Amino acid sequence: MSTTDTDAFPLHASSARRPLVPAPRRPGPGEQDPGEDLLRQFKALDRGDPRAAELHERVVAFYAPLMKRIARRYAGRGEPVEDLSQTAMVGLCKAIRGFDPERGMPFLGYLMPTATGEVKRYFRDHAWAMRVPRSAQENRIRLRHTQQEMTQELGRAPDGEELGRRLGMTPAQVDEARQVSDLYRALSLDAPDNPDSDGEECSSLEERMGQEDHHLDLVVDREALKPALARLPERERDILMLRYFHDHTQAEIAERLGYSQMHISRLLRSTLEQLREDLGLETAA
Known part of the structure:
Protein backbone atom coordinates (compact mmCIF):
# COMPACT_ATOMS: atom_id res chain seq x y z
CA MET A 1 0.00 0.00 0.00
CA TRP A 128 1.50 -4.69 -19.61
CA ALA A 129 4.82 -6.01 -20.84
CA MET A 130 4.96 -3.11 -23.32
CA ARG A 131 3.43 0.32 -23.17
CA VAL A 132 0.50 0.60 -25.58
CA PRO A 133 -2.01 3.44 -26.04
CA ARG A 134 -5.01 3.42 -23.73
CA SER A 135 -7.40 3.29 -26.71
CA ALA A 136 -5.71 0.09 -27.90
CA GLN A 137 -6.06 -1.44 -24.42
CA GLU A 138 -9.77 -0.57 -24.36
CA ASN A 139 -10.29 -2.03 -27.86
CA ARG A 140 -8.60 -5.23 -26.69
CA ILE A 141 -11.09 -5.58 -23.82
CA ARG A 142 -14.05 -4.85 -26.11
CA LEU A 143 -12.77 -7.35 -28.65
CA ARG A 144 -12.34 -10.09 -26.04
CA HIS A 145 -15.85 -9.65 -24.63
CA THR A 146 -17.47 -9.40 -28.06
CA GLN A 147 -15.60 -12.46 -29.31
CA GLN A 148 -16.88 -14.50 -26.37
CA GLU A 149 -20.47 -13.31 -26.94
CA MET A 150 -20.43 -13.99 -30.68
CA THR A 151 -18.84 -17.41 -30.20
CA GLN A 152 -21.80 -18.40 -28.02
CA GLU A 153 -24.30 -16.88 -30.46
CA LEU A 154 -22.80 -18.37 -33.65
CA GLY A 155 -21.49 -21.64 -32.22
CA ARG A 156 -18.10 -20.85 -33.75
CA ALA A 157 -15.40 -18.23 -33.54
CA PRO A 158 -16.34 -15.05 -35.48
CA ASP A 159 -14.04 -13.80 -38.22
CA GLY A 160 -12.53 -10.33 -38.42
CA GLU A 161 -15.26 -8.83 -40.59
CA GLU A 162 -18.03 -10.05 -38.26
CA LEU A 163 -16.23 -8.66 -35.24
CA GLY A 164 -15.63 -5.37 -37.03
CA ARG A 165 -19.33 -4.95 -37.87
CA ARG A 166 -20.37 -5.64 -34.28
CA LEU A 167 -17.74 -3.31 -32.80
CA GLY A 168 -17.92 -0.60 -35.44
CA MET A 169 -14.25 -1.14 -36.25
CA THR A 170 -12.38 -1.64 -39.50
CA PRO A 171 -10.65 -4.99 -40.15
CA ALA A 172 -7.31 -3.23 -39.63
CA GLN A 173 -8.43 -2.04 -36.19
CA VAL A 174 -9.57 -5.56 -35.30
CA ASP A 175 -6.17 -6.93 -36.33
CA GLU A 176 -4.46 -4.26 -34.24
CA ALA A 177 -6.55 -5.16 -31.19
CA ARG A 178 -5.61 -8.82 -31.64
CA GLN A 179 -1.92 -7.95 -31.90
CA VAL A 180 -2.15 -5.79 -28.77
CA SER A 181 -3.29 -8.87 -26.84
CA ASP A 182 0.11 -10.44 -27.53
CA LEU A 183 1.82 -7.50 -25.81
CA TYR A 184 0.08 -8.02 -22.47
CA ARG A 185 2.45 -10.68 -21.20
CA ALA A 186 5.97 -11.17 -22.58
CA LEU A 187 7.40 -14.68 -22.87
CA SER A 188 10.83 -15.14 -21.30
CA LEU A 189 13.54 -16.31 -23.68
CA ASP A 190 14.83 -18.53 -20.86
CA ALA A 191 11.51 -20.32 -20.48
CA PRO A 192 11.71 -24.06 -21.37
CA ASP A 193 9.82 -25.07 -24.47
CA ASN A 194 8.21 -27.98 -22.62
CA PRO A 195 7.89 -27.14 -18.90
CA ASP A 196 5.75 -30.24 -18.30
CA SER A 197 8.48 -32.64 -19.36
CA ASP A 198 9.16 -35.14 -16.57
CA GLY A 199 12.87 -34.87 -15.94
CA GLU A 200 13.67 -34.62 -19.65
CA GLU A 201 16.15 -32.00 -20.78
CA CYS A 202 14.39 -29.34 -22.84
CA SER A 203 15.73 -26.35 -24.72
CA SER A 204 14.82 -22.72 -24.13
CA LEU A 205 13.11 -20.43 -26.61
CA GLU A 206 16.33 -18.48 -27.03
CA GLU A 207 18.08 -21.60 -28.34
CA ARG A 208 15.45 -22.22 -31.00
CA MET A 209 14.68 -18.79 -32.39
CA GLY A 210 16.64 -16.80 -34.91
CA GLN A 211 19.55 -17.85 -37.06
CA GLU A 212 22.91 -16.54 -38.12
CA ASP A 213 22.65 -13.76 -40.69
CA HIS A 214 25.41 -14.36 -43.20
CA HIS A 215 24.63 -11.06 -44.93
CA LEU A 216 26.14 -9.23 -41.96
CA ASP A 217 29.57 -10.41 -43.08
CA LEU A 218 29.03 -8.66 -46.40
CA VAL A 219 28.51 -5.26 -44.77
CA VAL A 220 32.22 -4.84 -44.05
CA ASP A 221 33.13 -5.99 -47.57
CA ARG A 222 30.69 -3.54 -49.16
CA GLU A 223 32.00 -0.62 -47.10
CA ALA A 224 35.60 -1.52 -47.98
CA LEU A 225 34.68 -1.82 -51.67
CA LYS A 226 33.18 1.69 -51.95
CA PRO A 227 36.48 3.64 -52.00
CA ALA A 228 38.03 1.05 -54.33
CA LEU A 229 35.13 1.50 -56.79
CA ALA A 230 35.41 5.29 -56.52
CA ARG A 231 39.04 5.09 -57.71
CA LEU A 232 38.09 3.24 -60.92
CA PRO A 233 37.69 5.11 -64.21
CA GLU A 234 34.09 5.88 -65.16
CA ARG A 235 34.12 3.37 -68.05
CA GLU A 236 35.12 0.47 -65.79
CA ARG A 237 32.50 1.45 -63.22
CA ASP A 238 29.83 1.49 -65.92
CA ILE A 239 30.87 -1.96 -67.14
CA LEU A 240 30.69 -3.37 -63.60
CA MET A 241 27.26 -1.77 -63.07
CA LEU A 242 25.85 -3.21 -66.29
CA ARG A 243 27.32 -6.67 -65.70
CA TYR A 244 26.69 -7.28 -62.01
CA PHE A 245 23.81 -4.94 -61.10
CA HIS A 246 21.76 -4.88 -64.31
CA ASP A 247 22.63 -8.46 -65.29
CA HIS A 248 23.65 -7.67 -68.87
CA THR A 249 25.76 -10.15 -70.84
CA GLN A 250 29.20 -9.23 -72.12
CA ALA A 251 27.81 -9.16 -75.65
CA GLU A 252 25.06 -6.70 -74.65
CA ILE A 253 27.58 -4.47 -72.89
CA ALA A 254 29.91 -4.55 -75.91
CA GLU A 255 27.09 -3.56 -78.26
CA ARG A 256 25.97 -0.76 -75.90
CA LEU A 257 29.46 0.74 -75.41
CA GLY A 258 30.76 0.10 -78.93
CA TYR A 259 33.49 -2.41 -78.04
CA SER A 260 34.09 -6.00 -78.95
CA GLN A 261 32.99 -8.71 -76.55
CA MET A 262 36.63 -9.81 -76.18
CA HIS A 263 37.63 -6.28 -75.15
CA ILE A 264 34.80 -6.15 -72.57
CA SER A 265 35.96 -9.50 -71.19
CA ARG A 266 39.55 -8.21 -70.80
CA LEU A 267 38.33 -5.00 -69.13
CA LEU A 268 36.19 -6.94 -66.68
CA ARG A 269 39.03 -9.29 -65.80
CA SER A 270 41.54 -6.50 -65.26
CA THR A 271 39.04 -4.42 -63.25
CA LEU A 272 38.21 -7.30 -60.92
CA GLU A 273 41.92 -8.04 -60.42
CA GLN A 274 42.47 -4.39 -59.49
CA LEU A 275 39.62 -4.49 -56.95
CA ARG A 276 40.98 -7.68 -55.37
CA GLU A 277 44.39 -6.09 -55.07
CA ASP A 278 42.93 -2.95 -53.44
CA LEU A 279 41.01 -5.10 -50.94
CA GLY A 280 44.05 -7.25 -50.13
CA LEU A 281 42.50 -10.38 -51.62
CA GLU A 282 44.30 -13.06 -53.57
CA THR A 283 43.93 -12.63 -57.30
CA ALA A 284 42.38 -15.45 -59.29
CA ALA A 285 44.84 -17.78 -60.91
Whole structure:
Protein backbone atom coordinates (compact mmCIF):
# COMPACT_ATOMS: atom_id res chain seq x y z
CA MET A 1 0.00 0.00 0.00
CA SER A 2 1.32 3.45 -0.81
CA THR A 3 2.71 5.28 2.19
CA THR A 4 1.33 8.57 0.93
CA ASP A 5 -2.19 7.24 1.39
CA THR A 6 -1.73 5.72 4.84
CA ASP A 7 0.93 7.68 6.70
CA ALA A 8 -1.61 10.16 8.04
CA PHE A 9 -3.46 7.41 9.95
CA PRO A 10 -1.26 4.25 10.11
CA LEU A 11 -2.68 0.91 11.13
CA HIS A 12 -1.54 -0.07 14.60
CA ALA A 13 -0.85 -3.54 15.96
CA SER A 14 -3.68 -3.00 18.43
CA SER A 15 -6.15 -3.38 15.56
CA ALA A 16 -5.28 -7.08 15.36
CA ARG A 17 -6.79 -7.58 18.83
CA ARG A 18 -10.02 -5.86 17.91
CA PRO A 19 -12.95 -8.20 17.03
CA LEU A 20 -13.33 -8.79 13.29
CA VAL A 21 -15.81 -6.46 11.64
CA PRO A 22 -18.28 -8.25 9.35
CA ALA A 23 -17.89 -7.67 5.61
CA PRO A 24 -19.87 -4.60 4.52
CA ARG A 25 -23.03 -5.09 2.55
CA ARG A 26 -25.10 -2.57 0.64
CA PRO A 27 -27.61 -1.15 3.15
CA GLY A 28 -31.28 -1.74 2.44
CA PRO A 29 -33.91 1.00 2.26
CA GLY A 30 -33.82 3.08 5.43
CA GLU A 31 -30.73 1.28 6.79
CA GLN A 32 -27.59 3.14 7.82
CA ASP A 33 -24.22 1.87 6.61
CA PRO A 34 -22.23 1.17 9.84
CA GLY A 35 -18.96 1.93 8.07
CA GLU A 36 -20.28 5.22 6.78
CA ASP A 37 -21.43 6.13 10.28
CA LEU A 38 -17.86 5.59 11.51
CA LEU A 39 -16.56 7.59 8.56
CA ARG A 40 -18.85 10.53 9.32
CA GLN A 41 -17.62 10.52 12.91
CA PHE A 42 -14.05 10.51 11.61
CA LYS A 43 -14.70 13.38 9.21
CA ALA A 44 -16.23 15.46 12.02
CA LEU A 45 -13.00 15.32 14.05
CA ASP A 46 -9.94 17.50 13.66
CA ARG A 47 -6.82 15.80 12.34
CA GLY A 48 -5.08 16.43 15.63
CA ASP A 49 -7.81 14.70 17.65
CA PRO A 50 -6.40 11.49 19.19
CA ARG A 51 -9.63 9.66 18.33
CA ALA A 52 -9.18 10.30 14.58
CA ALA A 53 -6.48 7.66 14.05
CA GLU A 54 -8.55 4.98 15.78
CA LEU A 55 -11.69 5.81 13.78
CA HIS A 56 -9.68 5.78 10.55
CA GLU A 57 -8.39 2.33 11.47
CA ARG A 58 -11.87 1.06 12.14
CA VAL A 59 -13.19 2.39 8.81
CA VAL A 60 -10.30 0.71 6.94
CA ALA A 61 -10.85 -2.58 8.79
CA PHE A 62 -14.59 -2.45 8.08
CA TYR A 63 -14.20 -2.09 4.31
CA ALA A 64 -11.05 -4.26 3.93
CA PRO A 65 -13.07 -7.46 3.15
CA LEU A 66 -14.82 -5.61 0.34
CA MET A 67 -11.44 -4.60 -1.10
CA LYS A 68 -10.37 -8.25 -1.06
CA ARG A 69 -13.50 -9.22 -2.97
CA ILE A 70 -12.73 -6.56 -5.58
CA ALA A 71 -9.21 -7.98 -5.91
CA ARG A 72 -10.53 -11.55 -6.35
CA ARG A 73 -12.84 -10.29 -9.10
CA TYR A 74 -9.75 -9.40 -11.15
CA ALA A 75 -7.79 -12.54 -10.24
CA GLY A 76 -6.51 -14.88 -12.94
CA ARG A 77 -5.20 -12.08 -15.17
CA GLY A 78 -1.52 -12.62 -14.48
CA GLU A 79 -1.16 -10.48 -11.36
CA PRO A 80 -0.92 -11.73 -7.74
CA VAL A 81 -4.15 -11.30 -5.77
CA GLU A 82 -2.13 -9.84 -2.88
CA ASP A 83 -0.91 -6.99 -5.11
CA LEU A 84 -4.42 -6.35 -6.38
CA SER A 85 -5.74 -6.34 -2.81
CA GLN A 86 -3.12 -3.80 -1.75
CA THR A 87 -3.99 -1.67 -4.78
CA ALA A 88 -7.68 -1.76 -3.84
CA MET A 89 -6.73 -0.72 -0.30
CA VAL A 90 -4.96 2.30 -1.77
CA GLY A 91 -8.23 3.14 -3.49
CA LEU A 92 -10.04 2.76 -0.16
CA CYS A 93 -7.67 5.23 1.53
CA LYS A 94 -8.14 7.69 -1.33
CA ALA A 95 -11.92 7.33 -1.07
CA ILE A 96 -11.80 7.94 2.71
CA ARG A 97 -9.69 11.03 2.18
CA GLY A 98 -11.84 12.42 -0.66
CA PHE A 99 -15.32 11.57 0.68
CA ASP A 100 -17.47 14.58 1.61
CA PRO A 101 -20.50 13.63 3.74
CA GLU A 102 -22.14 17.00 3.00
CA ARG A 103 -22.73 16.09 -0.65
CA GLY A 104 -25.30 13.46 0.27
CA MET A 105 -23.74 10.61 -1.74
CA PRO A 106 -23.51 7.23 0.05
CA PHE A 107 -19.92 6.27 0.74
CA LEU A 108 -20.25 2.88 -0.99
CA GLY A 109 -21.35 4.68 -4.16
CA TYR A 110 -18.15 6.72 -3.97
CA LEU A 111 -15.87 3.91 -2.80
CA MET A 112 -16.64 1.27 -5.42
CA PRO A 113 -15.65 3.26 -8.56
CA THR A 114 -12.65 4.72 -6.72
CA ALA A 115 -11.23 1.33 -5.64
CA THR A 116 -12.13 -0.40 -8.91
CA GLY A 117 -10.57 2.42 -10.90
CA GLU A 118 -7.38 2.09 -8.89
CA VAL A 119 -7.16 -1.62 -9.74
CA LYS A 120 -7.84 -0.94 -13.43
CA ARG A 121 -5.17 1.76 -13.42
CA TYR A 122 -2.75 -0.75 -11.92
CA PHE A 123 -3.35 -3.12 -14.82
CA ARG A 124 -2.98 -0.29 -17.33
CA ASP A 125 0.26 1.07 -15.88
CA HIS A 126 2.05 -2.00 -14.50
CA ALA A 127 0.70 -5.25 -15.92
CA TRP A 128 1.50 -4.69 -19.61
CA ALA A 129 4.82 -6.01 -20.84
CA MET A 130 4.96 -3.11 -23.32
CA ARG A 131 3.43 0.32 -23.17
CA VAL A 132 0.50 0.60 -25.58
CA PRO A 133 -2.01 3.44 -26.04
CA ARG A 134 -5.01 3.42 -23.73
CA SER A 135 -7.40 3.29 -26.71
CA ALA A 136 -5.71 0.09 -27.90
CA GLN A 137 -6.06 -1.44 -24.42
CA GLU A 138 -9.77 -0.57 -24.36
CA ASN A 139 -10.29 -2.03 -27.86
CA ARG A 140 -8.60 -5.23 -26.69
CA ILE A 141 -11.09 -5.58 -23.82
CA ARG A 142 -14.05 -4.85 -26.11
CA LEU A 143 -12.77 -7.35 -28.65
CA ARG A 144 -12.34 -10.09 -26.04
CA HIS A 145 -15.85 -9.65 -24.63
CA THR A 146 -17.47 -9.40 -28.06
CA GLN A 147 -15.60 -12.46 -29.31
CA GLN A 148 -16.88 -14.50 -26.37
CA GLU A 149 -20.47 -13.31 -26.94
CA MET A 150 -20.43 -13.99 -30.68
CA THR A 151 -18.84 -17.41 -30.20
CA GLN A 152 -21.80 -18.40 -28.02
CA GLU A 153 -24.30 -16.88 -30.46
CA LEU A 154 -22.80 -18.37 -33.65
CA GLY A 155 -21.49 -21.64 -32.22
CA ARG A 156 -18.10 -20.85 -33.75
CA ALA A 157 -15.40 -18.23 -33.54
CA PRO A 158 -16.34 -15.05 -35.48
CA ASP A 159 -14.04 -13.80 -38.22
CA GLY A 160 -12.53 -10.33 -38.42
CA GLU A 161 -15.26 -8.83 -40.59
CA GLU A 162 -18.03 -10.05 -38.26
CA LEU A 163 -16.23 -8.66 -35.24
CA GLY A 164 -15.63 -5.37 -37.03
CA ARG A 165 -19.33 -4.95 -37.87
CA ARG A 166 -20.37 -5.64 -34.28
CA LEU A 167 -17.74 -3.31 -32.80
CA GLY A 168 -17.92 -0.60 -35.44
CA MET A 169 -14.25 -1.14 -36.25
CA THR A 170 -12.38 -1.64 -39.50
CA PRO A 171 -10.65 -4.99 -40.15
CA ALA A 172 -7.31 -3.23 -39.63
CA GLN A 173 -8.43 -2.04 -36.19
CA VAL A 174 -9.57 -5.56 -35.30
CA ASP A 175 -6.17 -6.93 -36.33
CA GLU A 176 -4.46 -4.26 -34.24
CA ALA A 177 -6.55 -5.16 -31.19
CA ARG A 178 -5.61 -8.82 -31.64
CA GLN A 179 -1.92 -7.95 -31.90
CA VAL A 180 -2.15 -5.79 -28.77
CA SER A 181 -3.29 -8.87 -26.84
CA ASP A 182 0.11 -10.44 -27.53
CA LEU A 183 1.82 -7.50 -25.81
CA TYR A 184 0.08 -8.02 -22.47
CA ARG A 185 2.45 -10.68 -21.20
CA ALA A 186 5.97 -11.17 -22.58
CA LEU A 187 7.40 -14.68 -22.87
CA SER A 188 10.83 -15.14 -21.30
CA LEU A 189 13.54 -16.31 -23.68
CA ASP A 190 14.83 -18.53 -20.86
CA ALA A 191 11.51 -20.32 -20.48
CA PRO A 192 11.71 -24.06 -21.37
CA ASP A 193 9.82 -25.07 -24.47
CA ASN A 194 8.21 -27.98 -22.62
CA PRO A 195 7.89 -27.14 -18.90
CA ASP A 196 5.75 -30.24 -18.30
CA SER A 197 8.48 -32.64 -19.36
CA ASP A 198 9.16 -35.14 -16.57
CA GLY A 199 12.87 -34.87 -15.94
CA GLU A 200 13.67 -34.62 -19.65
CA GLU A 201 16.15 -32.00 -20.78
CA CYS A 202 14.39 -29.34 -22.84
CA SER A 203 15.73 -26.35 -24.72
CA SER A 204 14.82 -22.72 -24.13
CA LEU A 205 13.11 -20.43 -26.61
CA GLU A 206 16.33 -18.48 -27.03
CA GLU A 207 18.08 -21.60 -28.34
CA ARG A 208 15.45 -22.22 -31.00
CA MET A 209 14.68 -18.79 -32.39
CA GLY A 210 16.64 -16.80 -34.91
CA GLN A 211 19.55 -17.85 -37.06
CA GLU A 212 22.91 -16.54 -38.12
CA ASP A 213 22.65 -13.76 -40.69
CA HIS A 214 25.41 -14.36 -43.20
CA HIS A 215 24.63 -11.06 -44.93
CA LEU A 216 26.14 -9.23 -41.96
CA ASP A 217 29.57 -10.41 -43.08
CA LEU A 218 29.03 -8.66 -46.40
CA VAL A 219 28.51 -5.26 -44.77
CA VAL A 220 32.22 -4.84 -44.05
CA ASP A 221 33.13 -5.99 -47.57
CA ARG A 222 30.69 -3.54 -49.16
CA GLU A 223 32.00 -0.62 -47.10
CA ALA A 224 35.60 -1.52 -47.98
CA LEU A 225 34.68 -1.82 -51.67
CA LYS A 226 33.18 1.69 -51.95
CA PRO A 227 36.48 3.64 -52.00
CA ALA A 228 38.03 1.05 -54.33
CA LEU A 229 35.13 1.50 -56.79
CA ALA A 230 35.41 5.29 -56.52
CA ARG A 231 39.04 5.09 -57.71
CA LEU A 232 38.09 3.24 -60.92
CA PRO A 233 37.69 5.11 -64.21
CA GLU A 234 34.09 5.88 -65.16
CA ARG A 235 34.12 3.37 -68.05
CA GLU A 236 35.12 0.47 -65.79
CA ARG A 237 32.50 1.45 -63.22
CA ASP A 238 29.83 1.49 -65.92
CA ILE A 239 30.87 -1.96 -67.14
CA LEU A 240 30.69 -3.37 -63.60
CA MET A 241 27.26 -1.77 -63.07
CA LEU A 242 25.85 -3.21 -66.29
CA ARG A 243 27.32 -6.67 -65.70
CA TYR A 244 26.69 -7.28 -62.01
CA PHE A 245 23.81 -4.94 -61.10
CA HIS A 246 21.76 -4.88 -64.31
CA ASP A 247 22.63 -8.46 -65.29
CA HIS A 248 23.65 -7.67 -68.87
CA THR A 249 25.76 -10.15 -70.84
CA GLN A 250 29.20 -9.23 -72.12
CA ALA A 251 27.81 -9.16 -75.65
CA GLU A 252 25.06 -6.70 -74.65
CA ILE A 253 27.58 -4.47 -72.89
CA ALA A 254 29.91 -4.55 -75.91
CA GLU A 255 27.09 -3.56 -78.26
CA ARG A 256 25.97 -0.76 -75.90
CA LEU A 257 29.46 0.74 -75.41
CA GLY A 258 30.76 0.10 -78.93
CA TYR A 259 33.49 -2.41 -78.04
CA SER A 260 34.09 -6.00 -78.95
CA GLN A 261 32.99 -8.71 -76.55
CA MET A 262 36.63 -9.81 -76.18
CA HIS A 263 37.63 -6.28 -75.15
CA ILE A 264 34.80 -6.15 -72.57
CA SER A 265 35.96 -9.50 -71.19
CA ARG A 266 39.55 -8.21 -70.80
CA LEU A 267 38.33 -5.00 -69.13
CA LEU A 268 36.19 -6.94 -66.68
CA ARG A 269 39.03 -9.29 -65.80
CA SER A 270 41.54 -6.50 -65.26
CA THR A 271 39.04 -4.42 -63.25
CA LEU A 272 38.21 -7.30 -60.92
CA GLU A 273 41.92 -8.04 -60.42
CA GLN A 274 42.47 -4.39 -59.49
CA LEU A 275 39.62 -4.49 -56.95
CA ARG A 276 40.98 -7.68 -55.37
CA GLU A 277 44.39 -6.09 -55.07
CA ASP A 278 42.93 -2.95 -53.44
CA LEU A 279 41.01 -5.10 -50.94
CA GLY A 280 44.05 -7.25 -50.13
CA LEU A 281 42.50 -10.38 -51.62
CA GLU A 282 44.30 -13.06 -53.57
CA THR A 283 43.93 -12.63 -57.30
CA ALA A 284 42.38 -15.45 -59.29
CA ALA A 285 44.84 -17.78 -60.91
